[in-house]
Amino acid sequence: MRSAAVLPALAAALIGVAIIASGIGPYPIPPQDVVAALARRVVGAVNPAPIDTVLFQIRLPRVLAAALVGAALSAAGAAYQSLFRNPLVSPDILGVSTGAGLGAVLGILLGLPVAAIQFLGFGGGLATVLIVAALARALRGGGDILVLVLAGIVVGALAGAAISLVKVLADPYEQLPAITFWLLGSLAGVKPADVAATLPVVVIGLAPLVLLRWRIGVLSLGDDEARALGVEVTRLRAIVIAAATLVTASVVAISGVIGWVGLMVPHMARLLVGPRFDRMLPASILIGAAFMMAVDTLARSGARIEIPLGVLTAVIGGPLFVWLLARGRRRALP
Amino acid sequence: MNTSLSRRLFALGLMLAAAALTTAPAFARTVTDSAGRAVEIPDTISRVFAAGPPASTLLYVLAPEKMIGWVRAPREAEKPYLTASVRDLPELGRLTGRGDTLNLERLVAAKPDIVIDFGTINDTYRSLANRVQQQAGIPYLLIDGRFENTAEAIRLLADVLGVKGRGEALASATDAILRQVDDVIARVPASDRPRVYLARGTEGLESGSRGSINTEIIERVGATNVVEGLREKGGLVNVSAEQIIAFAPDTIITLDRSFAQTVAGKPAWQPVPAVREKRVFLAPSLPFGFVDVPPSVNRLIGLTWLLHILYPDKAPGDLKEQVRSFYKLFYQVDLDDAALARVLDGAG
Numbered sequence: 001m002r003s004a005a006v007l008p009a010l011a012a013a014l015i016g017v018a019i020i021a022s023g024i025g026p027y028p029i030p031p032q033d034v035v036a037a038l039a040r041r042v043v044g045a046v047n048p049a050p051i052d053t054v055l056f057q058i059r060l061p062r063v064l065a066a067a068l069v070g071a072a073l074s075a076a077g078a079a080y081q082s083l084f085r086n087p088l089v090s091p092d093i094l095g096v097s098t099g100a101g102l103g104a105v106l107g108i109l110l111g112l113p114v115a116a117i118q119f120l121g122f123g124g125g126l127a128t129v130l131i132v133a134a135l136a137r138a139l140r141g142g143g144d145i146l147v148l149v150l151a152g153i154v155v156g157a158l159a160g161a162a163i164s165l166v167k168v169l170a171d172p173y174e175q176l177p178a179i180t181f182w183l184l185g186s187l188a189g190v191k192p193a194d195v196a197a198t199l200p201v202v203v204i205g206l207a208p209l210v211l212l213r214w215r216i217g218v219l220s221l222g223d224d225e226a227r228a229l230g231v232e233v234t235r236l237r238a239i240v241i242a243a244a245t246l247v248t249a250s251v252v253a254i255s256g257v258i259g260w261v262g263l264m265v266p267h268m269a270r271l272l273v274g275p276r277f278d279r280m281l282p283a284s285i286l287i288g289a290a291f292m293m294a295v296d297t298l299a300r301s302g303a304r305i306e307i308p309l310g311v312l313t314a315v316i317g318g319p320l321f322v323w324l325l326a327r328g329r330r331r332a333l334p
Numbered sequence: 335m336n337t338s339l340s341r342r343l344f345a346l347g348l349m350l351a352a353a354a355l356t357t358a359p360a361f362a363r364t365v366t367d368s369a370g371r372a373v374e375i376p377d378t379i380s381r382v383f384a385a386g387p388p389a390s391t392l393l394y395v396l397a398p399e400k401m402i403g404w405v406r407a408p409r410e411a412e413k414p415y416l417t418a419s420v421r422d423l424p425e426l427g428r429l430t431g432r433g434d435t436l437n438l439e440r441l442v443a444a445k446p447d448i449v450i451d452f453g454t455i456n457d458t459y460r461s462l463a464n465r466v467q468q469q470a471g472i473p474y475l476l477i478d479g480r481f482e483n484t485a486e487a488i489r490l491l492a493d494v495l496g497v498k499g500r501g502e503a504l505a506s507a508t509d510a511i512l513r514q515v516d517d518v519i520a521r522v523p524a525s526d527r528p529r530v531y532l533a534r535g536t537e538g539l540e541s542g543s544r545g546s547i548n549t550e551i552i553e554r555v556g557a558t559n560v561v562e563g564l565r566e567k568g569g570l571v572n573v574s575a576e577q578i579i580a581f582a583p584d585t586i587i588t589l590d591r592s593f594a595q596t597v598a599g600k601p602a603w604q605p606v607p608a609v610r611e612k613r614v615f616l617a618p619s620l621p622f623g624f625v626d627v628p629p630s631v632n633r634l635i636g637l638t639w640l641l642h643i644l645y646p647d648k649a650p651g652d653l654k655e656q657v658r659s660f661y662k663l664f665y666q667v668d669l670d671d672a673a674l675a676r677v678l679d680g681a682g
Contacts, residue, residue: 025574025576026574026576026577026580027576027577027579027580028580050579050604050605053579053601053602053604053605054576054579054605057575057601057602058574058575058576058579058602059576062574113536113592114536114537171406172428173387173626173627173628174534174627177540177570178535178540181540181572186572188539188572188573188574188575189537189539189574189575191602300574300576300577303564304561304562304563304564304573304577305543305561305563305564305571305572305573305577306571306572306573306574306577
């Protein structure tokens with residue numbers, strides 16, 4: 001595929017998926033009603049029909065949230081795969097998702113309101129990575145990637161154990177179902193306020209990754225090579241980790257733990273546009289957003305009840321990825 | 335002559351041993367529990383361990399004097415609605431069900447005469463019962479917890495515990511309530527049956543699908559549960575706000591106080607008929623839930639309550655008096671007007 005045409009094509013596909021996703025859901029809204037509702041909104045009509053409520057209070061925020069989640073997780077995954085020079089890395093390698101999960105299930109255990117649960121999730125994710133970074137710095141002075149990864153594994157395992165303990169202590173009739181469902185990931189309860197809070201954070205977090213994408217790509221050559229090319233490795237690494245953690249924690253706080261997307265979408269992007277990070281990152285963001293919107297559409301309309309997102313991303317993404325691998329075997333993997 | 339003497343000594347030794355063994359425990363009766371297991375139980379039973387919250391509630395209504403503790407200690411708000419002798423019993427933990435927190439050693443240390451479990455009967459629970467019985471040496475009875483089996487369950491446990499008089503009184507009251515329900519719904523045509531959504535959690539997005547134990551009594555009073563599940567026997571499910579709008583329930587029963595208070599102000603719920611017509615009802619929960627949790631005999635009064643809110647013109651009698659007499663008979667507490675109002679208001 002000609003690389004110059006791919007990114008615009010992906011962007012167009014993303015918009016197409018967004019439009020289609022907005023029209024599908026348990027509450028039937030024909031496409032012409034979608035357009036009419038949008039027109040009413042633009043004009044500023046005061047009397048909302050039920051369709052307006054469904055569209056603007058429930059469905060569009062959800063579609064937008066799905067795009068944010070997909071974009072954030074894919075970008076974080078792509079950045080980490082370049083940073084750690086390892087194609088099997090997911091955004092959770094430093095424990096941000098597990099830490100966010102711990103914060104949120106503690107909130108559920110304590111019976112806190114939803115906003116507090118989300119905030120605890122966000123805080124838990126950030127705190128976990130801070131602990132990991134501090135631990136790695138204390139152990140080896142911050143220059144060694146391996147120590148960082150090991151610290152991430154250890155702290156992530158501790159957070160995972162704490163989550164299991166919370167599950168044992170939770171009330172099986174009232175709290176445990178909520179905890180289980182949260183840990184599987186879902187956008188069923190997304191409100192416009194959630195999107196309004198998450199959107200700026202994700203944009204702020206993605207900005208450094210996008211602006212510095214050439215230098216991040218250089219990092220995958222190895223520390224010495226990168227330094228020889230004028231890249232400040234330690235500082236760049238810190239920026240990438242901070243940005244990826246910020247976007248991941250903020251989306252996990254509203255959607256719960258969704259695995260597989262951050263691991264797989266960068267590979268899809270790589271198969272389409274090649275391994276160069278400055279092309280792969282925008283492609284990952286676009287593909288991730290579209291993929292998540294499609295999966296969430298299925299989550300809300302596949303059955304009469306909500307299907308957890310984490311289940312769907314694995315069930316759909318796995319075979320899809322195998323198919324892409326079989327087709328694009330000629331493309332280089334780093 | 336040596337062999338016949340040693341043979342006699344051997345026979346004497348055997349008889350002594352047999353005598354010693356038979357004098358130890360006083361297991362005089364054999365009962366058959368709901369799972370078809372023949373269990374040997376002592377003649378008199380004075381200490382009973384309840385394995386989970388449904389069993390706890392069943393034991394409390396039948397024989398509170400034989401309780402040795404609660405699965406979960408009652409909260410302060412619940413204590414005034416329980417009879418005085420059980421309010422401060424210790425919390426012992428749960429033995430089976432979703433989440434074991436009890437160590438078998440602690441079970442033995444509590445020195446119960448028998449253990450009872452009230453809930454699902456399947457091979458898993460049968461084998462669990464047998465294992466505990468063998469390891470701890472305490473008789474373990476399984477009682478079928480299905481709602482339509484309530485009167486039978488009461489009679490079975492009453493027979494085991496030796497409180498047949500009380501058991502018969504409670505079982506007759508149970509039959510009377512169920513007859514009343516059937517009477518009322520026989521007079522309601524199918525087209526007038528309400529469409530009900532059970533809203534759990536502060537966001538109200540968790541519910542029980544059709545056939546689930548959570549919505550059992552809502553369906554028993556003839557209402558249609560709007561949430562169709564994937565299987566015939568439902569369970570806990572999550573739904574999106576959009577889906578609820580599409581279901582268009584005309585009545586919402588919620589278990590969460592903050593949901594009941596805030597739902598009218600949530601824009602995403604405005605298109606729901608139940609919210610527009612202000613038919614959102616908070617289920618009482620003192621001392622035990624009327625509708626959902628725990629899934630035990632406490633739901634009988636929930637049937638009466640549902641009759642009055644779903645079919646107000648057809649439900650017989652005064653709800654307040656019926657609640658008062660239920661609490662007196664089953665929970666052995668007298669409710670004054672203030673307490674009754676607090677219960678029906680959904681406090682706690």
